[in-house]
Amino acid sequence: MTDATQSGPMLAADGTPLKKSLARSLRRRKLRALALIAPLLLFVLLSFVIPIVSMLFRSVENSIVSETLPLTVIELQHWDAESGELPDEALYAAFTKDMVAAVEAKQHTRLGTRLNYEQTGMSSMFRKSGRQIKRLDVEADAPFKEKLIDIHDGWGDVETWKVIKTHAVPITNGYFLNAVDMRRTPEGAQSQPEDKQILIKLFGRTLFMSLVITGSCILLAYPISYLLANLPMRVSNLLMILVLLPFWTSLLVRTSAWKVMLQQQGVINETLVWLGLVADDARLVIINNQIGTIIAMTHILLPFMVLPMYSVMQTIPETYTRAAKSMGATNWTTFWRIYFPQSIPGIGAGSILVFILSIGYYITPEIVGGTKGVFISNRIAYHISSSLNWGLAAALGTILLAVVLLLYWVYDKIVGIDNVKLG
Amino acid sequence: MSNDAAFVEFQRVQKSYDGEILVVKDLNLSMPKGEFLTMLGPSGSGKTTCLMMLAGFETATHGEIMLDGRPINNIPPHKRGIGMVFQNYALFPHMTVAENLSFPLEVRGIGKDKREEKVKRALDMVQMGAFGSRRPAQLSGGQQQRIALARALVFEPELVLMDEPLGALDKQLREHMQFEITRLAHELGITTVYVTHDQTEALTMSDRVAVFDDGRIQQLAPPDLLYEEPENSFVAQFIGENNTLEGVIKSIDGDSCVVTLDDGSEIDAKPVNVHNAGERTKVSIRPERVEFNKDRLHADAHTLKATVKEFIYMGDVFRFRVSVAGNDDFIIKTRNAPDAIKLSPGEEVEIGWLAHDCRALDA
Numbered sequence: 020m021t022d023a024t025q026s027g028p029m030l031a032a033d034g035t036p037l038k039k040s041l042a043r044s045l046r047r048r049k050l051r052a053l054a055l056i057a058p059l060l061l062f063v064l065l066s067f068v069i070p071i072v073s074m075l076f077r078s079v080e081n082s083i084v085s086e087t088l089p090l091t092v093i094e095l096q097h098w099d100a101e102s103g104e105l106p107d108e109a110l111y112a113a114f115t116k117d118m119v120a121a122v123e124a125k126q127h128t129r130l131g132t133r134l135n136y137e138q139t140g141m142s143s144m145f146r147k148s149g150r151q152i153k154r155l156d157v158e159a160d161a162p163f164k165e166k167l168i169d170i171h172d173g174w175g176d177v178e179t180w181k182v183i184k185t186h187a188v189p190i191t192n193g194y195f196l197n198a199v200d201m202r203r204t205p206e207g208a209q210s211q212p213e214d215k216q217i218l219i220k221l222f223g224r225t226l227f228m229s230l231v232i233t234g235s236c237i238l239l240a241y242p243i244s245y246l247l248a249n250l251p252m253r254v255s256n257l258l259m260i261l262v263l264l265p266f267w268t269s270l271l272v273r274t275s276a277w278k279v280m281l282q283q284q285g286v287i288n289e290t291l292v293w294l295g296l297v298a299d300d301a302r303l304v305i306i307n308n309q310i311g312t313i314i315a316m317t318h319i320l321l322p323f324m325v326l327p328m329y330s331v332m333q334t335i336p337e338t339y340t341r342a343a344k345s346m347g348a349t350n351w352t353t354f355w356r357i358y359f360p361q362s363i364p365g366i367g368a369g370s371i372l373v374f375i376l377s378i379g380y381y382i383t384p385e386i387v388g389g390t391k392g393v394f395i396s397n398r399i400a401y402h403i404s405s406s407l408n409w410g411l412a413a414a415l416g417t418i419l420l421a422v423v424l425l426l427y428w429v430y431d432k433i434v435g436i437d438n439v440k441l442g
Numbered sequence: 443m444s445n446d447a448a449f450v451e452f453q454r455v456q457k458s459y460d461g462e463i464l465v466v467k468d469l470n471l472s473m474p475k476g477e478f479l480t481m482l483g484p485s486g487s488g489k490t491t492c493l494m495m496l497a498g499f500e501t502a503t504h505g506e507i508m509l510d511g512r513p514i515n516n517i518p519p520h521k522r523g524i525g526m527v528f529q530n531y532a533l534f535p536h537m538t539v540a541e542n543l544s545f546p547l548e549v550r551g552i553g554k555d556k557r558e559e560k561v562k563r564a565l566d567m568v569q570m571g572a573f574g575s576r577r578p579a580q581l582s583g584g585q586q587q588r589i590a591l592a593r594a595l596v597f598e599p600e601l602v603l604m605d606e607p608l609g610a611l612d613k614q615l616r617e618h619m620q621f622e623i624t625r626l627a628h629e630l631g632i633t634t635v636y637v638t639h640d641q642t643e644a645l646t647m648s649d650r651v652a653v654f655d656d657g658r659i660q661q662l663a664p665p666d667l668l669y670e671e672p673e674n675s676f677v678a679q680f681i682g683e684n685n686t687l688e689g690v691i692k693s694i695d696g697d698s699c700v701v702t703l704d705d706g707s708e709i710d711a712k713p714v715n716v717h718n719a720g721e722r723t724k725v726s727i728r729p730e731r732v733e734f735n736k737d738r739l740h741a742d743a744h745t746l747k748a749t750v751k752e753f754i755y756m757g758d759v760f761r762f763r764v765s766v767a768g769n770d771d772f773i774i775k776t777r778n779a780p781d782a783i784k785l786s787p788g789e790e791v792e793i794g795w796l797a798h799d800c801r802a803l804d805a
Binding site for chain 1: 497498499518519520521522523524525526528529530532534535536545546549550593594597603
């Protein structure tokens with residue numbers, strides 16, 4: 020009753036400012052909400068955010084050289100890589116000292132593996148030399164230059180020292196340069212030799228094939244969704260189960276089934292040959308290439324397109340099409356001018372979902388893609404589990420993430436993200 | 443074509459969705475050009491189905507629908523040239539108001555200048571001239587309603603169908619729009635078929651009202667006849683407030699009859715669709731036609747004893763709930779006039795009515 024006449028902040032009945040009073044009364048509710056999400060938050064933080072951040076960090080982290088060869092790295096600063104001459108004795112002495120310690124700690128092979136990413140042969144050079152350098156006495160056996168070159172020619176090669184010097188920095192852009200088919204050299208970033216340039220091509224292929232898969236999903240899903248949305252509930256629920264059935268089947272089973280279907284001796288080819296549509300010696304090659312990947316992934320990702328489309332189409336009332344027809348629009352005009360524009364949010368949502376899922380797909384291209392149908396994610400998996408070049412894998416993953424975010428932003432600019440509806 | 447000839451005609455139309463139940467049973471209806479006809483009925487009575495058959499969105503299972511003398515059963519909706527206003531307006535959300543109105547003209551291939559002129563005229567007609575560039579979502583319910591109306595009229599159809607167009611509006615706006623719609627319909631001389639379940643709307647707007655129930659037209663008549671002379675007990679019950687007493691016909695004498703009510707008392711009534719003594723009947727009396735002033739009744743008129751149960755003051759009228767012949771929900775209405783009698787609960791009165799106000803209908 021007094022509030023209206025007061026100047027200054029509104030007061031609650033007991034004289035405390037109303038805002039404070041409100042905050043206090045809401046605090047309990049906020050704490051409760053926080054307590055409810057806390058387990059999930061913790062889980063996501065521990066199992067998702069922290070690993071991803073650490074993985075992203077690996078794409079630039081490069082402390083192994085400076086940690087394994089601390090003295091060498093200092094000495095290398097005085098050496099001019101451009102001179103074309105081998106470093107002096109001081110560096111060889113420092114290197115021997117570092118190596119003896121590294122061999123003791125069994126770190127030298129790891130360093131060899133790391134440097135092998137940059138120049139092949141490094142790994143075996145470190146492994147082989149390690150055993151012999153261990154026998155040298157750091158104090159008594161000086162000078163070391165000749166002895167090291169005796170142990171392995173590589174130590175007498177200027178290139179070896181150039182590589183070590185180039186990659187001695189603790190934070191490097193080397194992995195990222197590798198990820199875009201370039202490399203770090205003393206002269207700055209240079210492109211890889213042509214026979215090693217595969218990653219950019221692979222990125223391009225991944226994007227292109229994801230677009231093709233998204234496109235074919237749209238073409239296949241639109242009529243189905245339309246049918247589902249316009250049939251009576253009972254029938255559409257039944258058909259919906261048929262759409263979702265593959266969704267509930269193991270991914271691996273479905274992909275393997277495609278292998279059976281698409282092989283040269285597979286169901287499709289056998290049927291076509293039996294029908295006489297394809298000659299026995301000209302069976303279609305539809306697996307272990309891009310076609311195989313596109314067919315299998317379109318099938319696997321189709322439900323992700325159907326579901327948002329269906330739920331958006333369900334919300335378009337029949338009266339719109341009826342109204343259009345009553346005004347004299349033909350079936351086609353009604354569809355194109357009235358129905359289709361209203362179904363775009365569903366297409367948008369489905370496309371984003373399918374595109375983003377397919378750009379990072381791994382298992383299906385691995386199984387049916389052969390060599391020509393693999394994605395960048397297969398390369399990432401290879402570097403994670405086979406070549407153990409985690410830095411490069413992390414850099415590739417980071418670029419992929421950035422590309423997806425960029426496309427998302429572009430989509431937002433062109434279509435508008437608030438135009439996306441999941442139902 | 444003369445005004446009397448049927449412009450819209452349903453000939454023995456039947457409709458079934460599942461092959462088992464007839465939603466529309468043997469519908470015959472003929473309306474002249476320029477008429478405002480309302481289809482009124484409870485939900486599920488078949489009125490909307492009839493409208494949809496006329497618009498072409500449902501096909502008649504049997505029978506013929508004629509428009510201006512031509513059978514239209516096989517003409518698709520977009521070629522019928524019928525304007526339509528939908529219950530939820532169905533304004534296209536991705537188009538502006540002007541684009542919405544321009545759409546029917548566009549699909550008819552009308553040139554841009556002509557289109558703009560017609561759109562402007564239609565918007566002015568519903569006093570929405572300034573709203574052409576808005577989106578439907580930015581308009582209030584009443585404004586959307588006007589736009590829907592303008593859109594149905596912009597291509598100058600001869601027949602306009604309206605499917606409960608005012609259902610979503612509040613009472614005041616609804617009454618205003620009722621007036622607007624009838625004014626426009628009469629000014630433009632369009633033939634209108636209007637579907638509603640609101641009887642006030644039907645009575646105030648229409649030239650004639652078709653009362654639907656159970657897939658049939660129960661009565662087709664101008665509003666006043668419908669209210670004052672219902673032809674069967676469904677119409678009597680459905681239109682306006684009504685008192686029903688049940689009994690058996692004791693005797694019929696041409697234009698009047700005597701009915702023995704279930705408690706034994708006797709009343710005078712006018713036989714409508716009962717023909718023989720001994721038939722069961724439902725007698726219908728409008729609350730405002732009940733008299734408890736004996737002077738106004740016929741000298742030898744039958745009267746009934748009534749006990750007042752409740753008195754409700756409604757301002758312009760008094761409303762009494764009385765117990766008569768075993769019916770506890772018998773309503774009497776009197777005008778709040780200077781000489782009006784106020785009865786209190788518990789009082790006993792003698793009530794009666796003029797024989798022709800009391801209609802003996804089917805049981």
